[in-house]
Amino acid sequence: MGDPSTRERMLKVLSSPSLRALVLDVPRFVPPTAGPTPAVPLAQRLRPHQRRLWWRRGALVLLRIVVLASAWLLAINGVRLAWLPDLPVGVGVIPALLLLLIGCWLAVAQRPTLIETARLLDRRFQLREQLGTAVELSADAEAGPLAERQVARATALLDRVPRRAWMVPLLGRWERVLVLALLAGATVSTLARPASETRLAATTSLAPHGRQRTQAHALPMGQQRLAARTGPTTALPPAQVISHARTASRAHPLSFAASFQMRPGPQAQNAGTLAMSAAPTGPLAVSSSRTSGAAHAGKQSGSVSGSVSPASRTARQGSGAQGVGTGAPGAGRQRQPGQGGSPQAGGSGQQGAAGQGNAQGNPTLSAPQAAGNTGVQGNAGQPGRAARSKQSQQPNQGQQGGATGGAQPGGANPFGQDAKNAPSGAQAGRSAGSSAAGRQTGAGNTSGRNGTAGSSGTGNVQAGKPGSLSSGDDPRTNQRRGASGSLPNTKSASATRHAGPATGHQVDLGGQIEAGGSATGPQIVRIEPLGASAAPVQAGTTAIGPSVVQGYVPEDDSRISPDEQALLRAYFSQGSN
Amino acid sequence: MITPEEFQQAARRIMEEVSTAIVGQEAVIRGVLTTMIGGGHVLLEGVPGLGKTSLVRAFAGALDLQFGRIQFTPDLMPADITGTSIVAEDELGRRSLTFQRGPVFANLVLADEINRATPKTQSALLEAMQEGTVTVANQSHPLPEPFFVLATQNPIEMEGTYPLPEAQLDRFFFKLLVAYPYRGEMAAIVRRTAGNEVALVRPIAGAETLIAMNRLVREVPMSSYVLDYAVRLVLATRPELADAPEVTKRFVRIGASPRGAQALSLAGRIFSLLDGRYNLSYEDVRAAVHPALRHRIGLNFEAETRAMTVDAVLDQIVTAVPEVPR
Numbered sequence: 001m002g003d004p005s006t007r008e009r010m011l012k013v014l015s016s017p018s019l020r021a022l023v024l025d026v027p028r029f030v031p032p033t034a035g036p037t038p039a040v041p042l043a044q045r046l047r048p049h050q051r052r053l054w055w056r057r058g059a060l061v062l063l064r065i066v067v068l069a070s071a072w073l074l075a076i077n078g079v080r081l082a083w084l085p086d087l088p089v090g091v092g093v094i095p096a097l098l099l100l101l102i103g104c105w106l107a108v109a110q111r112p113t114l115i116e117t118a119r120l121l122d123r124r125f126q127l128r129e130q131l132g133t134a135v136e137l138s139a140d141a142e143a144g145p146l147a148e149r150q151v152a153r154a155t156a157l158l159d160r161v162p163r164r165a166w167m168v169p170l171l172g173r174w175e176r177v178l179v180l181a182l183l184a185g186a187t188v189s190t191l192a193r194p195a196s197e198t199r200l201a202a203t204t205s206l207a208p209h210g211r212q213r214t215q216a217h218a219l220p221m222g223q224q225r226l227a228a229r230t231g232p233t234t235a236l237p238p239a240q241v242i243s244h245a246r247t248a249s250r251a252h253p254l255s256f257a258a259s260f261q262m263r264p265g266p267q268a269q270n271a272g273t274l275a276m277s278a279a280p281t282g283p284l285a286v287s288s289s290r291t292s293g294a295a296h297a298g299k300q301s302g303s304v305s306g307s308v309s310p311a312s313r314t315a316r317q318g319s320g321a322q323g324v325g326t327g328a329p330g331a332g333r334q335r336q337p338g339q340g341g342s343p344q345a346g347g348s349g350q351q352g353a354a355g356q357g358n359a360q361g362n363p364t365l366s367a368p369q370a371a372g373n374t375g376v377q378g379n380a381g382q383p384g385r386a387a388r389s390k391q392s393q394q395p396n397q398g399q400q401g402g403a404t405g406g407a408q409p410g411g412a413n414p415f416g417q418d419a420k421n422a423p424s425g426a427q428a429g430r431s432a433g434s435s436a437a438g439r440q441t442g443a444g445n446t447s448g449r450n451g452t453a454g455s456s457g458t459g460n461v462q463a464g465k466p467g468s469l470s471s472g473d474d475p476r477t478n479q480r481r482g483a484s485g486s487l488p489n490t491k492s493a494s495a496t497r498h499a500g501p502a503t504g505h506q507v508d509l510g511g512q513i514e515a516g517g518s519a520t521g522p523q524i525v526r527i528e529p530l531g532a533s534a535a536p537v538q539a540g541t542t543a544i545g546p547s548v549v550q551g552y553v554p555e556d557d558s559r560i561s562p563d564e565q566a567l568l569r570a571y572f573s574q575g576s577n
Numbered sequence: 578m579i580t581p582e583e584f585q586q587a588a589r590r591i592m593e594e595v596s597t598a599i600v601g602q603e604a605v606i607r608g609v610l611t612t613m614i615g616g617g618h619v620l621l622e623g624v625p626g627l628g629k630t631s632l633v634r635a636f637a638g639a640l641d642l643q644f645g646r647i648q649f650t651p652d653l654m655p656a657d658i659t660g661t662s663i664v665a666e667d668e669l670g671r672r673s674l675t676f677q678r679g680p681v682f683a684n685l686v687l688a689d690e691i692n693r694a695t696p697k698t699q700s701a702l703l704e705a706m707q708e709g710t711v712t713v714a715n716q717s718h719p720l721p722e723p724f725f726v727l728a729t730q731n732p733i734e735m736e737g738t739y740p741l742p743e744a745q746l747d748r749f750f751f752k753l754l755v756a757y758p759y760r761g762e763m764a765a766i767v768r769r770t771a772g773n774e775v776a777l778v779r780p781i782a783g784a785e786t787l788i789a790m791n792r793l794v795r796e797v798p799m800s801s802y803v804l805d806y807a808v809r810l811v812l813a814t815r816p817e818l819a820d821a822p823e824v825t826k827r828f829v830r831i832g833a834s835p836r837g838a839q840a841l842s843l844a845g846r847i848f849s850l851l852d853g854r855y856n857l858s859y860e861d862v863r864a865a866v867h868p869a870l871r872h873r874i875g876l877n878f879e880a881e882t883r884a885m886t887v888d889a890v891l892d893q894i895v896t897a898v899p900e901v902p903r
Contacts, residue, residue, distance in 0.1 A: 005823070119802070128849075128858035133800040146581070147798045150855040 042138050042151060043114055045158035046131075050117040052163070058107030063179065065103025069096035070182035077189030089190060096186075118154075121161060130154050578796075579789045584850050587790065588614070590781045591639050598635035598776045599628055600769060601762035608753045608868050609636060609727065611847045614790045617750020617840070618706050618726040620691075620741075620872060627755045628766075629729040633687045634778075636727070640787060641780030643721060645683030649694035651737060655701030659711045660718075676713055681705050684721050684784060688728035692738045699745055702726060706748040723787050743875065747836050751844070752872035797846035799857035804842060806900055807862045811838040813894045814874045822897035828880035828890050833873040840869035859900050866891055 076092035112120070118131035134154030137147040579587070588610060595606050605621070609632065612619040621629045630646075637644035647658055660679030666672050680686065681702065691699060704710060709724050710717045728749070730741070746752075758766060769776060812818060815832030816825050825832070845861035852861075871887045880890065 008823075128854060128856070128860055129800055129803055130854065130856055130858075132802065133798055133856040136800045137798050143798065144796050146793075146796045146855045149581070150798055153855065 041155050042134060042158070045155060046114050046117050046121075046135070048163055049121060049158075049161070050112055050114060053117055053120060054111050057110035057112065061107045061110055062100075062103050065099050065106070067179055067182055069099040069103075070179075070186035072096055072099070073186035074182065074189055077186070077192070081189065081192060085193075093190065121158075125161060127157060130157060579786075579793055581793065581850055581853075581855060584790050584793050585853060587782050587786055588851055591636075594639040594778055594781045595632070595635045598638075598778050599632050600765045601758045602628065602632065602755065605632065605753050605755055607851075608751050609633075611844055611851075612750045613640070613723070613725050613787060614794060614847050615750055615840075615843045616723060616725075616791050617843075618728070618748060620746070620749040620752040621727065621729045621755055622732055622752060623729070623755030624733060624757075625731060627757065629755055630687060630689060632755075633685065633727040633729075637685045637687075638778035639781050640685070641783045642684035642723070642725075644685050644687070645680040646687040646689065647680045648689045649691045649698070651693055651695060651739075653694045653698045655698050656713075658698065658701045659705070659713055662714045674714070676716065676718060678718070679711075681711060682718070682720060684723055684725065686724075686726045688726055690731055691728040692730040692741055694739065696739050696742060699739065699741060703745060703748065723784050723791075743831065746872045747834055749872055750840050751868040753868055794843065794847050794850060797850060797855055797857060799842060799846060802901075803845075803857050803859055803862060805902070806859055806898070807841040807845070808838050809902065810862065810866060810895065810898050811835070811841065811870070813898045814870060814891075822894055824890055824893040824897065828876055828883075828885050829874055830877040831875040833870050837870050837873045841865050844869055863895055866895055 073092045073096050076087075077089075080087040080089070080092070115132060115135045118135045119129070121127065122129050122131050130150065131154045134151045137143045138151045140147065143151075591610055592603075592606050595610075596603070599606060609619055609621075613636065621632070623629055634644065636642075647653075656679065658679050658681050660677050660682065662674045662676050664672050665675040688702065691702075704712060705720055705724070706726050709720045709722070711720060712718070726749075731738075811833045813822055814825055814829060814837070815821055816829045817832075821829075841862055842857065844865035845857045848861040848864050849855065849857055867888055870891055874887060874890070876885060876887060876890065879885075
């Protein structure tokens with residue numbers, strides 16, 4: 001600023017027409033000192049203008065602050081969205097709020113004095129300093145006759161000055177556009193999430209009565225972290241649920257059950273419970289989002305769930321079977337919230353639902369232990385039963401719809417045991433097929449029975465063929481490991497079943513969602529601690545499962561908390577054992 | 578004391594009366610009247626034949642003032658202006674030194690082509706212009722009131738002339754530039770002077786009126802911030818000051834004195850009264866900048882080489898000085 005030419009250039013820029021609106025009136029940033037007190041009539045006529053000028057100045061200061069805060073938000077959010085997705089939103093919002101507070105204080109401090117008001121009126125209406133001089137003169141008791149004339153004239157002039165002198169628009173058209181654009185940009189950028197996060201919005205689910213809301217796009221970025229939890233997922237707030245995994249993860253491959261969508265029928269006549277699970281031996285349950293329909297009293301209920309529950313050795317299968325079964329009304333067991341992914345697959349049979357539950361579940365789930373799951377999950381598409389996931393807290397109760405029974409042993413080792421488990425998966429598939437025929441009914445007896453879940457429902461059963469319906473490839477081993485029904489799309493054997501019109505909601509069973517990497521790009525997956533939680537069951541639902549998606553959670557991922565890492569390690573170590 | 582309305586009316590009548598003898602030159606007429614109301618002296622600069630002398634004569638006639646004319650030449654002596662003591666013999670034959678008043682003893686003195694006299698002679702007017710007195714032989718003689726010096730000078734034919742010293746120039750309230758008349762004005766001049774009819778200027782006001790007007794002007798209030806603006810304008814002409822505008826530092830050799838600020842405020846107040854107001858405004862001050870300051874600042878060699886005029890420099894100074902200080 002010492003260079004006069006620089007200073008003149010800056011002043012020239014600042015006085016340019018485009019910025020003139022924002023520099024109007026040159027608001028001060030310190031409270032003014034008291035000026036002379038004019039005579040009463042003059043002061044009375046000046047005070048309305050003084051108030052309006054105060055408002056105008058305050059608005060101007062606030063406008064500037066808003067522009068500044070918007071620019072700051074825009075910049076910081078741009079950095080967050082582009083490079084630092086983990087940057088908390090508060091880094092941008094809190095300074096902006098502070099700025100607004102300061103702006104409010106400055107707006108209050110802009111109260112003009114009467115002499116200032118008079119001078120600004122002189123300038124605005126080209127009164128040639130008559131008002132300002134009069135204010136000064138009126139405070140001088142020894143003013144001469146001309147001074148008295150001047151005060152009288154100024155008082156008369158004030159009566160002719162329009163009261164709305166300061167209500168002119170603060171900004172021109174382009175300035176308004178600029179300000180609005182900044183505001184919109186700041187708002188949108190604050191609400192926006194990084195591009196990788198937006199893919200997560202594909203998920204999931206609502207609680208039976210619409211209480212729980214989909215998590216992914218409802219959560220702020222800072223909460224979308226992988227967090228291991230030990231309790232039932234339904235008891236966890238959605239805000240803790242989401243994270244996204246990296247593509248091409250380096251460490252242990254995990255197949256995650258993808259989300260299910262339960263499409264409710266208008267009448268909760270048919271019930272089908274579809275549960276899919278893959279239960280690695282570790283305590284960490286990795287599951288897809290599950291969907292379940294809430295059962296209605298006296299009606300059939302269907303639920304679909306998929307989970308990978310390390311805590312359970314018994315139920316590991318991704319099943320996307322559609323359970324279509326009919327059972328004695330009331331005989332079946334309803335899934336209760338909090339059972340965490342309780343694989344009430346084929347709930348129809350168990351629940352004795354009278355109607356046909358049509359659960360289109362895209363079973364899911366291929367646990368990282370690939371083989372285990374793959375083989376085990378051969379039961380996809382078991383009619384009359386849904387593949388059931390193991391219950392995270394009740395490992396032995398994890399019923400595997402149809403083929404699940406055979407899955408248990410095979411799925412224990414997530415590492416490279418696919419081949420071994422494949423047969424069991426096949427067997428499971430067969431058993432699933434058989435059970436799908438509706439032979440078995442174990443109304444109410446869901447636990448520990450393999451292939452018994454199916455009731456007498458009439459469902460199209462496509463027993464999963466072991467290995468043939470594998471969900472995906474292990475990028476590490478390049479082996480196919482997906483079990484039937486665990487494919488991420490409806491190609492899986494479990495694709496479609498009919499159980500009549502179904503009603504229901506998407507049910508969010510909690511868990512964490514990971515955008516796992518696979519050969520087909522980032523997918524949406526869910527990681528859930530301690531197995532699937534029991535989601536409320538809604539009767540008459542149809543599961544439309546998008547897929548089983550393979551994802552990979554690096555064991556040493558720095559974004560995973562130490563607890564989670566410990567869980568993962570324990571999980572994998574158990575599996576390897 | 579007259580009222581502002583009477584002031585305005587008297588001034589308007591004087592200007593109208595002078596305009597009967599002088600075609601056009603409204604700004605000069607207004608400037609001369611302002612100078613006379615302010616009690617100052619005016620320096621008229623223009624090429625020969627523009628009616629400078631006629632203008633002064635017209636004012637003298639309209640104001641019914643005692644008029645004195647001095648044609649300045651290189652051999653003019655100070656005593657030729659102020660007067661001198663001579664030996665005089667009374668009726669009884671007694672001889673004594675008697676002060677013989679010079680032409681400066683008049684209400685309105687026309688110093689024609691003042692720059693042709695030597696500085697010694699020019700300085701003979703210093704005391705008269707500033708103090709209103711003439712000191713000869715250790716005896717001071719007061720000049721009549723009001724006392725105005727209306728000097729003219731020719732900007733061309735500078736050979737054999739003596740530019741007025743700064744001290745002399747500073748004593749002029751205004752320096753007015755008499756410009757060539759426009760086409761229509763020139764036709765009117767020809768028409769008015771080519772015939773036999775000679776325009777007669779009637780006396781409209783007297784010395785008392787001028788004195789009363791001068792007193793009224795000094796009653797005109799001026800706000801502190803407008804006065805501050807006038808002061809800042811004058812200070813902006815001083816190149817030695819740190820916050821002087823760039824144009825001042827580059828082209829100005831010597832800045833205006835406090836007389837410049839006095840002239841600005843006084844002339845501004847006269848302008849406001851002539852405009853029907855009772856207060857000094859920024860615009861009044863700006864209107865007085867050129868006539869009040871153009872002879873009070875001196876340009877340096879660089880300005881001369883770049884053909885910068887004083888008025889151009891003043892324009893830039895006015896632009897550089899804001900009404901509200903930053």
